[in-house]
Amino acid sequence: MSVEDIKKARTAVEFNRENLESVLRGRFFYAPAFDLYGGVSGLYDYGPPGCAFQANVVDQWRKHFILEEDMLEVDCTMLTPYEVLKTSGHVDKFSDWMCRDLKTGEIFRADHLVEEVLEARLKGDKAARGISEADVEEDADKKKRKKKVKQIKAVKLSDHVVKEYNEVLAKIDGYSGPELGELMVKYNIGNPVTGEALEAPKAFNLMFETAIGPSGQLKGYLRPETAQGQFLNFNKLLEFNNSKTPFASASIGKSFRNEISPRAGLLRVREFLMAEIEHFLDPEDKSHPRFHEVKDVKLSFLPREVQEAGSTEPIVKTIGEAVESKMVDNETLGYFIARISQFLLSIGVDETKMRFRQHMANEMAHYAADCWDGELLTSYGWIECVGCADRSAYDLTVHSKKTKQKLVVRQKLDEPVEVTKWEIDLTKKLFGPKFRKDAPKVEAHLLNLSQEELASKGEELKNNGKIVFKVDGVEGDVEMDDKFVTIEQRTKTEHVREFTPNVIEPSFGIGRIIYSVFEHCFWSRPEDTARAVLSFPPLVAPSKVLLVPLSNHKDLAPVTAEISKLLRREKIPFKVDDSGVSIGKRYARNDELGTPFGVTIDFESIKDGSVTLRERDSTKQVRGSAADIIKAIREITYNGASWEEGTKGLAPFVSQSETETETE
Structure with missing residues (x-):
């Protein structure tokens, strides 16, 4: 059998997810956790081959990234105090949108519900138009397919509605809660079983809350990602790296998210393995010394503009072309996107089922310069398996501001330079009589203002003769005039440049990648379809x-x-x-x-x-x-x-x- 013959054999028999899951569970790659007690949704146990496969994937990840890129690995605690995740924004913003059936109490994740209903209607439209059953239900065998097609209501939609549905599906990851609610009303989307209307989508925080210590007074969470431990250890890592930048840290470990409606096996779970990299670099220089090694790597891109036009047709170009055209923001971000693709291919991902999708404007964090998701095509559709984001200086900045500790790089300049900065002077002897026990909080707040905030307050003081602001832990507004504070621009000669590094963050969901590889490597021998094969690359085979x-x-x-x-x-x-x-x-x-x-x-x-x-x-x-x-x-x-x-x-x-x- 030649290579071409093998390729033909692997596609000769239609993929069947039920057959794959039968093999995976029958050979104990993984199984529902607590099965004897009926199981718990979104929790799975890995058996011997699953453990070995996961260990091999992680080993390859370590070699591909940590060893080849000379990264600094850390292993941080999974229990995280409330204050850390409040500062990072997770307490306020780490949410999905859920909607409830008020009669049955059943809960749905809003974006998934809209997606599933519109996809079902499009399948019904295909059935009504006489399109073959194989096109209507590609992921089922013939007997099962017929059963599913009968369950789909065959209703022909107008061409305009079909276009609208496809445009919504192309943008589904970018809608806010209120926008999802509007779609549900516009397209009459309710409980897909009973047809009952659902309440408007509400934000649901995905973190598992807990208490640290016997008193229960120290509130905490199981970490939703491994990144925060790396940010909080930045100064130690910088010192370990002889105070040189750029450098990268990496962490592999369990994370936890209290998913609203876990589904699709290993693709959406409540406890999962993550591998994350934080690459710290100069905000004024985002080039990468090894970019030339990957500039000719060809990839499929789904940029923001294509999605906004309601299309999912990818653009194929080299990462060098993508960076040069500024479709990808900078060299270091592009370098890691290319390295991510090389890693995925090395562990068995099908190149034709991989793409990089850019976050749309309403999907991207306000502080991010650019963000791309490495998505893999499975029988469940395109699945986000890797995120690669330029997070700017957000994380280090917010933690520095909260803790009053500098998280910066100090770089000795070859030649001294004149720098004009906003500076603030406080008349501290007046603080005690005016603010009493709150004086330290007010002082700390003012001394930690950014250059942008100082500029704004300086203008306010000049125009109004006073500044008004709020301080955490102090009731009401704080007001002070120019007897208390002076804010002005000053020019100084500096011999050391001090800056907060930006961060490029590749983040890998190992479980999702593993399941996608299972699908990409699974096939049945044409001469005997009962004989299944998992064509793992030898490197990662259990x-x-x-x-x-x-x-x-x-x-x-x-x-x-x-x-x-x-x-x-x-x-x-x-x-x-x-x-x-x-x-x-x-x-x-x-x-x-x-x-x-x-x-x-x-x-x-x-x-x-x-x-x-x-x-x-x-x-x-x-x-x-x-x-x-x-x-x-x-x-x-x-x-x-x-x-x-x-x-x-x-x-x-x-x-x-x-x-x-x-x-x-």
Whole structure:
């Protein structure tokens, strides 16, 4: 089987999600948590192959990013005090929009509800227009498909309405709560089962709240992301890096989000593994020294302007062209987008099912300079799996302001420069009599004003003879005149430049990536559709080798033990299957586990020490000494060699029973 033949075979049988989920759960890649007690929505346990696959993906992530980019890894606590997440904005803004059926109490996530109802209506329109069932329900087998099509109300929509629905679906990630409510009213979207009207969407904070300590007075949350620990350790990381920038930190760990309506298996869960990078750089220089290495990487982009036009047709161009045209804001952001794509391809993502979608204006945080989501196409649609954002200096700035601690880089200048800045002088002796116990809070507030805030207050003081402002923890407005405060611009000569670095943040949802790879790697053999295959790249496959004695004959046991010893010495994960079933069945059930290689031990092995090596996808076999076979496995698995390159010194193997064995 050639590479082209394998590609044809992988697409010959229509993808079936139910078959995939049957394999994943049947082989215990993962399963619902607390299954004996009926399970809890959005929580899953990984079994042995799932654990191994996840560990291999994380290992590849570490090598691809932390080692190759010389990043500083940290492991921060999952329990986070209220004040930290209040400062970062999560307490006020980390929400999704939910709507409730007041009669049944059922809760829906508003954007998902609008999306699902409009998609169902479009499918009904296709059914009414006589479009084939395969186009109406692409993700189901024939029997199931017919059942689903009957459940869809076949109603023909006007061309204008079809266009409107498609435009809404193209922009679904960018709508606010009130806008979703307007769509629900406009398109008469209610409870999809009962048809009852739903209350207007309300914001629901996704963080799990808890109390730290026995008194319950220290309020906290389970972290919704790993980023905040990296920001709070910035000064320590900067010192560890000899006070040099740019540099990047990285963290891998569990995060928690109390999803409104968990669905789609591993794609939307309440506890999940994240891998995040915070790349700290000079706001005046966002170039990247290694950008030239990736500038020719071609990617599919879905920029803001295309989405706003109601289209989902991607633009294909190199990352170099995207940065040069300013479609992608800067080199460092572009560099990481390209590196993200390379990582995803290395673990088994289908290149044709990957795109980078730019956040629309109403979707992007106010402080962000640019943001792109790495999305992967699954049977559930396009799924956001990686976010890559230029977060400007927001995080370090808000934490610095709250804690009154400087989170800055001090850079010695080659030549001194004259700098004009706003400065504030306080007549502190007047603060005590006027503000009493609140004096320290008022003083701290004024001393932590930004240049923009000082400029505004300076103008206010000049025009009104006084300034009025609010201070956290102080009741009412604070007012003071020019006897208390002086605000003016001054020019000074500086020998050190002090700046708050900007942050480029690639953020990976490992579970979503893993599930997408499951779908991209799953196929059924055309000659026997009951035989499923997971074509994981050898690098991330849970186990690399299936060791198969031809029979249970006692004479084969010493050879099996010797080859097992060699594989252990080479640190190559393997399994021995000496069960009594046929070799064909043993290979077939390990194809479902994604095992890329099979090593068969037969009676010739006893005579000359030779064994047979089988490749999972093509079922090609070669013969050679155990040492040469293991060398080939290592070259293909860990050094990136192709099957042809890795086995070029081995003899092709064809036996009379080969066809029979593979189809048993």
